[in-house]
Amino acid sequence: xxxxxxxxxxxxxxxxxxxxxxxxxxxxxxxxxxxxxxxxxxxxxxxxxxxxxxxxxxxxxxxxxxxxxxxxxxxxxxxxxxxx
Numbered sequence: 001x002x003x004x005x006x007x008x009x010x011x012x013x014x015x016x017x018x019x020x021x022x023x024x025x026x027x028x029x030x031x032x033x034x035x036x037x038x039x040x041x042x043x044x045x046x047x048x049x050x051x052x053x054x055x056x057x058x059x060x061x062x063x064x065x066x067x068x069x070x071x072x073x074x075x076x077x078x079x080x081x082x083x084x
Contacts, residue, residue, distance in 0.1 A: 002046075006035040013040065 002020060007013050008028035014035075016026050028035050 005038050005040045007038045008035045
């Protein structure tokens with residue numbers, strides 16, 4: 001399940017794992033007040049979880065894409081032992 005961010009007027013921000021169909025609101029874990037979802041960071045994908053549930057190449061594929069992007073931009077990390 002994805003993690004969503006919420007804001008309680010009394011206790012501040014908290015995170016909660018819950019179904020996508022119920023993401024719009026949640027109860028504060030401290031006081032039980034109804035809280036609306038807030039966006040505190042950009043959405044992300046859990047590639048490892050995707051691989052665990054049936055996308056066997058998800059982690060390797062995303063890593064390969066990022067590596068290629070960094071190499072193309074001249075920002076790839078090269079371990080000191082592998083430098084020429």
